[in-house]
Amino acid sequence: DVKVTQSSRYLVKRTGEKVFLECVQDMDHENMFWYRQDPGLGLRLIYFSYDVKMKEKGDIPEGYSVSREKKERFSLILESASTNQTSMYLCASSLGQGFNYTFGSGTRLTVV
Amino acid sequence: AQTVTQSQPEMSVQEAETVTLSCTYDTSESDYYLFWYKQPPSRQMILVIRQEAYKQQNATENRFSVNFQKAAKSFSLKISDSQLGDAAMYFCASAGNQFYFGTGTSLTVIP
Numbered sequence: 001d002v003k004v005t006q007s008s009r010y011l012v013k014r015t016g017e018k019v020f021l022e023c024v025q026d027m028d029h030e031n032m033f034w035y036r037q038d039p040g041l042g043l044r045l046i047y048f049s050y051d052v053k054m055k056e057k058g059d060i061p062e063g064y065s066v067s068r069e070k071k072e073r074f075s076l077i078l079e080s081a082s083t084n085q086t087s088m089y090l091c092a093s094s095l096g097q098g099f100n101y102t103f104g105s106g107t108r109l110t111v112v
Numbered sequence: 113a114q115t116v117t118q119s120q121p122e123m124s125v126q127e128a129e130t131v132t133l134s135c136t137y138d139t140s141e142s143d144y145y146l147f148w149y150k151q152p153p154s155r156q157m158i159l160v161i162r163q164e165a166y167k168q169q170n171a172t173e174n175r176f177s178v179n180f181q182k183a184a185k186s187f188s189l190k191i192s193d194s195q196l197g198d199a200a201m202y203f204c205a206s207a208g209n210q211f212y213f214g215t216g217t218s219l220t221v222i223p
Contacts, residue, residue, distance in 0.1 A: 033211070040215055042116075042214055042215040042216055043213040045211070097208070098144075100162060101149075105154070106156075
C-alpha cells in the first residue's frame with residue numbers, strides 16, 4: 001500500500017522557533033507538494049517540487065521554505081514561526097501531471 | 113491561475129438517499145483533469161473520483177458519479193444510497209500543471 005508519511009500528527013511550537021515538517025513517500029514519485037488547510041479557505045499551495053533539489057513557490061510561500069535533498073523526502077521549514085502559521089499542513093505526492101495526489105494524514109501545527 | 117468554487121459550505125442527506133455536491137471551475141488550460149476528494153475526521157484525503165476533461169463520458173465509481181458539463185465548467189458529485197461513512201468534507205479540484213482546490217463542502221449523513 002503506497003504511503004505518504006508526515007512525521008508529526010500534532011505539533012505545538014513557540015513564536016519565533018524554527019519548525020521542520022517532514023514528509024516521506026515510498027512510491028518513487030517525482031512530484032511533491034506542501035499545502036496548508038484552513039477552514040473556509042480550502043487547500044492552498046505553499047511550495048512544490050518536481051525533482052530532487054528543485055523547488056517552486058506556490059500561492060502562499062511567504063514565511064516558508066522547503067528542502068528536497070532526496071527524492072522521497074520533502075521538508076517544509078518555518079524559519080521563524082508566527083501565530084498566523086497555526087494551521088493544518090498537508091503533504092502530497094504524485095506521479096505526474098493529471099495523476100492523482102496521494103496525501104499524508106496531515107500535521108496540525110499550533111504556534112503559541 | 114485556475115479557480116475552483118464550491119458554493120455549498122454544508123450539506124446534509126438522509127441515509128440511503130441521494131445528494132449532489134456542486135463545483136464550478138475556471139481554467140485557461142486545454143488539457144486538465146478534475147477530481148473529488150473526501151476528507152473524513154481522520155484527516156486522510158482520499159480520492160473519490162477522477163475525470164479527464166477530454167472525455168465526454170461521466171466518470172462513475174460505485175455509488176459515486178459525476179455530472180461533467182465542460183462548456184459550463186461544472187463538475188458536480190452525486191452520491192447515491194448515502195451511508196454514514198460518507199460523512200466527511202468533500203473537496204473538488206482542478207488540475208492542469210498544478211492542483212487547485214475548492215473550499216470544501218461538509219456533508220452530514222442523518223441516520
